[in-house]
Amino acid sequence: MKLSGWGQFPRIDCHVTAPRTDAEVAAALTKGHAIARGNGRAYGDSAASAQNTVDMRGFNRMIAFDDATGQVVAEAGVLLGDVINAFLPRGWFPPVTPGTKFVTIGGMIAADVHGKNHHKHGTFGAFVDWIDVMGADGTVQRCSPTENADLFAWTMGGMGLTGIILRAAFRLSKVESAWIKQTMIPAANLDAAMDVFEASGEATYSVAWIDCLSAGDALGRSLVMLGEHAPRDTLDLEKRRRPFDIAAKSKRSIPFNAPSFALNSLTVRAFNAAYFYNGQRKAGDSFVDWDSYFYPLDAILGWNRIYGRKGFMQFQCALPLDSSKKGLEALLRATSVAGQGSFLAVLKRFGAQDSRFSFPMEGYTLALDFPVNPETLALMKQLDQITLDHGGRFYLAKDARMTPETLRSADPRVDEFLNMRAAAGRAATFSSAQSERLKL
Amino acid sequence: MSNKGSVLILGGRSDIGLAVAHQFAASGHPILLAARNSQSLEAEKKDIELRHGVNVSLHDFDALDTASHGAFVDGLGDLPEIAVCAVGVLGDQFENEQNTETAIEVMRANYEGPASIMGVLANRFEERGSGALVGISSVAGDRGRASNYIYGSAKAGFTAFLSGLRNRLAKRGVHVVTVKPGFVATKMVEGLDLPEKLTADPKELGEKIEAAVTRGKNVIYVKPIWAIVMMIIRNIPEMIFKKTSI
Incomplete structure (x- = not known):
């Protein structure tokens, strides 16, 4: 079966099994080269193995919920969106969410995902109480910060290379409504945007959309969006009466791959300019429902197809705080000069992060989308180098084309990761197309 | 939490049965899952209760033990408002051509058992004067084909049974839905x-079935294309059809 990540690049012919029980997972592992796959939302080749892809979507049952602590116990293939549907009406919301709700819990743990509140709350891993991980020999270990703590720590952000995550217990946060009070702040350039971030450390959510084709004094002009869960008594009467109800939205979908000429620097420039001016008009406060606030793109099913059949790649790096400004300027300038506008460019402040192999570090992260073509591949190599020059690192959940050398230059933690992999038969049993490419 | 009528799922372990259960539970219906060895469905029960906040009860049910069907319905307590029969096995056509015993098992599991329990429920629903009966049959019953006629013949019988039941109960306040799913991505067809x-995926099937009950549809194909495909297959003259391999 041909599999690819969300970017539709690369496409890999994979042998796939879809186990429903622990015993079926154990049986699949005996063939080696196994990698767990969730809902296929990693962008590149993280969750595909030509020899042995283990589709975990059959592990889709919720097991328990504790109304006192907000702890959910669920199988790894449960979708985040299903967790929200089940528990938001009871006043609970995920403490950390990525930009799509179509991810599995197992995938969120393997990539140790972050959200718009990383500067305040860290990654999803910080809210995981325990996980059940199946090792190379088919035995299952319960891992938590106090039990099998090493395996627990490596599995957060371990990209599925420590074993198969079967089940997890994680905490939700109490919320009073399904609404987010959003504050939109236009920023004329990168300096201004960073000033807003630095002044908004107390905001629960913050993220900036960048017009990455702007140049000169306007380089990095942005719309910074801050957000807070709206307390019930701040809502209007209508919403206050049913604080967890939002109107059902019509779903649009992109039914087929757009021709590759549909996205070019002209259309991207036009879109970016329109988005910015539209955003400026909406500056200030508004109430936005959770689905539109956290998952605007989920409303367009299959939006990845706008990039055409050849697919697209995302570049996402994190830069340390003290070199963020210089690094971001260099990255945005290179992108602007190349004229390879990114349809979506997102900037976000990261808080401190203490973890074995997770992506975030204190500083800033920039994410850019590019269609796959020789020019963007060359540009991304340039962006790699700029990131390395500024002491940054890369998000493996987005990567589809990095070299092992780049990864090693960026991340001194690789050696320790390889030691962990060498133990307990992990390297022989668990591997993905990405881990083979990156020699992990 | 709601006063919606309960939904009985016969064959509550199957992917289709569970998908239908989730669909009705999401609309607030309490669920009765019936299957052999039903206590092993504890995880499914918990999952449905957690996701949808409705009550789920488990009931031992053996479709092939037709003598027990009356007692089974008595044992449910309150008569459900809706009953969905998702009982069935695909079997191995080639093996069944060679082995009468296994062939008969397939026939019984796809026709005799389902028809028996639907017949018992039909009488109770008729007495009450309300309710909906949903039978999951198959496009395989629309015309016998070399590749799966043992399964198909039993489904053809079940389709005819449901059609007759609908005819009989139409004026008695009981609605009968025949579902012909076509291919559904389930355990049954894995590989x-x-x-x-x-x-179709099972979730899509669940949505279509709930809609059919709500809107009083009689016979549904899950993907509309199947209605066309099967109309063509039914209308190929036998002289030609017998030489094809569809």
């Missing part, structure tokens, strides 16, 4: 290479 455009 078969199915054409993507013709294959």
Whole structure:
């Protein structure tokens, strides 16, 4: 079966099994080269193995919920969106969410995902109480910060290379409504945007959309969006009466791959300019429902197809705080000069992060989308180098084309990761197309 | 939390049965899951209760033990408002051509058992004067084909049974829905290479079934294309049909 990540690049012919029980997972592992796959939302080749892809979507049952602590116990293939549907009406919301709700819990743990509140709350891993991980020999270990703590720590952000995550217990946060009070702040350039971030450390959510084709004094002009869960008594009467109800939205979908000429620097420039001016008009406060606030793109099913059949790649790096400004300027300038506008460019402040192999570090992260073509591949190599020059690192959940050398230059933690992999038969049993490419 | 009528799922372990259970539970209906060895469905019960906040009860049910069907319905307590029969086995056509015993098992599991329990429920629903009966039959019952006629013949019988039941109960306040799913991506067909455009996922089937009950539809194909495909297959003259391999 041909599999690819969300970017539709690369496409890999994979042998796939879809186990429903622990015993079926154990049986699949005996063939080696196994990698767990969730809902296929990693962008590149993280969750595909030509020899042995283990589709975990059959592990889709919720097991328990504790109304006192907000702890959910669920199988790894449960979708985040299903967790929200089940528990938001009871006043609970995920403490950390990525930009799509179509991810599995197992995938969120393997990539140790972050959200718009990383500067305040860290990654999803910080809210995981325990996980059940199946090792190379088919035995299952319960891992938590106090039990099998090493395996627990490596599995957060371990990209599925420590074993198969079967089940997890994680905490939700109490919320009073399904609404987010959003504050939109236009920023004329990168300096201004960073000033807003630095002044908004107390905001629960913050993220900036960048017009990455702007140049000169306007380089990095942005719309910074801050957000807070709206307390019930701040809502209007209508919403206050049913604080967890939002109107059902019509779903649009992109039914087929757009021709590759549909996205070019002209259309991207036009879109970016329109988005910015539209955003400026909406500056200030508004109430936005959770689905539109956290998952605007989920409303367009299959939006990845706008990039055409050849697919697209995302570049996402994190830069340390003290070199963020210089690094971001260099990255945005290179992108602007190349004229390879990114349809979506997102900037976000990261808080401190203490973890074995997770992506975030204190500083800033920039994410850019590019269609796959020789020019963007060359540009991304340039962006790699700029990131390395500024002491940054890369998000493996987005990567589809990095070299092992780049990864090693960026991340001194690789050696320790390889030691962990060498133990307990992990390297022989668990591997993905990405881990083979990156020699992990 | 709601006063919606309960929904009985016969064959509550199957992917289709569970998908239908989730669909009705999401609309606030309490669920009764019936299957052999039903206490092993504890995880499914918990999952449905957690996701949808409705009550789920488990009931031992053996479709092939037809003598027990009356007592089974008595044992449910309150008569459910809706009953969905998702009982069935695909079997191995080639093996069943050679082995009468296994062939008869397939026939019984797809026709005799389902018809028996639907018949018992039909009488109770008729007495009450309300309710809906949903039978999951198959496009395989629309015309016997070399590749699966043992399964198909039993489904053909079940389709005819449901059609007659609908005719009988139409004026008695009881609605009967016949579902012909076509290919559905379930455990039953795992490993078969199915054409993507013709294959529904169980969730889609659940949605269609709830809609059919709500809107009083009689016979539904899950993917509309199947209605066309099967109309063509039914209308090929036998002289030609017998030489084909569809």
